[in-house]
Amino acid sequence: MTTTTTKSAYLAGLRDGAPFVFVAGPFAVLFGVLATEAGLNLFEVMTFSLVVIAGAAQFTALQLMQDNAPTVIVLISALAVNLRVAMYSAALTPYLGAAPLWQRVFVAYLLVDQSYALSHARFEAVPQMSVPQRVAYYFGSCTLVMIFWFGCSFAGAALGTALPAELPLDFALPIAFLSMVAPMLRTLPHLAAALTAIILSLLAVEVPHSLGLLIGGIGGMIVGAQTELWLKGRHA
C-alpha cells in the first residue's frame, strides 16, 4: 500500500515537473554557450552546472570573472543572487524536516525555483500526504528538470564555439536576467527595489572590485523592505 502511494506520488511529481524542462533547458543551453565563449572547457562547464545548479548565480559568476572581479566579490555576488534558495529551504522545512537526514541532503542539493514552487503548492493543497510521499513527489518533480539541466548544459557547451561570431551574444545575459525579473515586478515594493538598484548600480559603476553590484543590490533590498513597511503602515 505504502509502496504504491509513494510510487504514485513520485509519478505525480514527474508529471507536474515535466513542463518546466522548457524553462531549465534554454537557460542551460545559454550557460553552456556563454561559458564556452568565456574559455571554459566541457569538463569545467559540466562541473559548474553539476555542482552549483543555479542558473542566475552561474551567469553572475561568469560575468564577474570575465570582468576580472576579485574572487571574494564573485562569490559574494553570486551567492547573493542565490539567497532566495535559503527562503525556499525555510518554507519546505515544516513539510520535509522530519525526513531522514540523507534524504534532506538530496532535497537541499536539488532545491531550485521549480522544485520549491511545485512541491510547496502541492504540500499545502494536500496536507494529508505522509513524509515519504512528500519526498517522493519532490524527487519526481526534480527528475526531468535535472536531466534537461545537465543535458542542455552539455549541448550548449558542445555548440558553444560553433556559433557564428557575429551573433550579439554579449547581450544574451542581460536579456535573460531582465526577462526573469520583469514578471516579478508585481508590487510597488518590488518596483521600488528594482529602480533603486538600477540607479545605485549606475552611480556606483566607478567603485572598484565590482562592488557597485552589491551596493545596488543591498540598497534595493533595503528600499523594498522599507516600502513594504510603509505601505503596511498606511493600510493599518
Next chain:
Amino acid sequence: MIDQGTLWTVIIGLGVGSFLLRFAFLGFVGDRPLPDWMLRHLRYTAVSILPALCAPLVVYSGQDEATEPSRLAAAVVTLVAGALSRNVFVAIGCGAATLFAAVYLLG
C-alpha cells in the same frame, strides 16, 4: 581569459555555498520561524541584484562607455514585454527579436 585558479575556487566555493544556503533550514534550523525583518529583505534579493547587474551592461554597452541604441532598445522591450505578459519566454523572444532587428537595421 579566466584564470584557472579563480575558476575552480569559484566553482567549488559556489557549490559549497549554494548547498549550505539550501541546507540551512532543512538541515540545521528545523521548523523554527525566521525573523520578519530578514524575510522582508530576502523577498527583494532577486529584483535588486539582477537589475543592479544588468543596468551597467545596458547603459555602458557601446564603445568608450557610450550606450549602444540596439542594446538599450532590446533591454526596454524585454522589461516591458515581461512585465505585461508575466511570461519569461515572451520577454526573451521580444527582447531577442528587437536586438536582432536593431543590429540588422542600425548595423
